[in-house]
Amino acid sequence: GEDVEQSLFLSVREGDSSVINCTYTDSSSTYLYWYKQEPGAGLQLLTYIFSNMDMKQDQRLTVLLNKKDKHLSLRIADTQTGDSAIYFCAETPATDKLIFGTGTRLQVFP
């Protein structure tokens, strides 16, 4: 099946690191994505990783990919209140489709 799984909630203190995890099922996915959705808004592409990479770093964001376990994670360093949002991972098992996870709601408290 094409199920992408995420935990529903994560709560962290401001300044700490956040790690959002995702497991996917289709090893043929070429790219894996992280999208952010702020309250009342659409989805914004945060970052992506090509399937032949293990890690990608972009400022405070680090994406780790374990293809063997089909596990993707997003680490946000020095988490801020503005990072509070829903984070979706997505895979591309076919060139015309994105399969989204259920989303993880990140809450950052002072």
Add this chain to the structure above:
Amino acid sequence: DVKVTQSSRYLVKRTGEKVFLECVQDMDHENMFWYRQDPGLGLRLIYFSYDVKMKEKGDIPEGYSVSREKKERFSLILESASTNQTSMYLCASRQGGADTQYFGPGTRLTVL
């Protein structure tokens, strides 16, 4: 920057009404998509379109239809709205052959 706009941010309709949700993109993208977002279910693909006048069913097309008469505009139609179609509807577009999709702000539809 890619801009994807949706005609309404909030919409309230009655059961049985015909509902049109409009989406416009300004980057000459070939592909356009309609998703619905529900808590705990993530985003589910309703319909997508590769090009003008072309459409393909997604994972949950029942109760919906679409129209793509012009490249920049993709409409989602609820022929007879029902309460189980209360949801957030998100439109996206993508350059043909690329993977990255760009999303609109969403339309929150409530069907009473």
